[in-house]
Amino acid sequence: YGKVLIPVHLITSGVWFGMFYYAAIKGVNVVPFLELTGLPDSVVNILKNSQSGNALTAYALLKIAMPTQYTVTLGGTSFTVKYLRSHGYMSTPPPVKEYPQDRMEETKELLTEKLEETKDRLSEKLQETKGKASFKKKVE
Known part of the structure; x- marks a missing residue:
């Protein structure tokens, strides 16, 4: 699955980051959420006092959503492999001879x-x- 996993992960990561960047442009403030989750003030202050703006906010949102992002990546990989195999772009592995x-x-x-x-x-x-x-x- 490695040949498929890496491109799927890169594409889904780009989509996730793009969505979060768009949300940051529209004014989503992640700082109250980070404070609510109980993160240390040293981490929260990085975003609160940052001049980086939207990119840093998008990155923080991406890191927060990472478990969901990986779940989508794995599901997307399975779906992509099935699609590629059904259309003949990827061979089916030989049956296991010995377990x-x-x-x-x-x-x-x-x-x-x-x-x-x-x-x-x-x-x-x-x-x-x-x-x-x-x-x-x-x-x-």
Whole structure:
């Protein structure tokens, strides 16, 4: 989705910023809202005493709306990918051949088999060692 996500994000960000800039030109004052949300005075004073005007207000509004902006971007990306795939501009990914859960089960079975083999070999070695130890005791 990366090929689609980046352009969609840039376009939606531009639209959001444009809307907020237009709102700032029309006189939307974000300072009372920021004070209401409980932001520190140091942050609020930046906008209150700023000479930057509309651009800074638009940027502040953009940052406030960021969760909604990202939600719209993700939804727009999904919609765009479906549209592009249905019109043949983007290929459909191949079906998943193996799911991680299946691989985990296979690996678990393989490890269990190896563990059993190792236990059997250790048991044999232990029996051999016990046999040699008991033989040495009999010889002495």
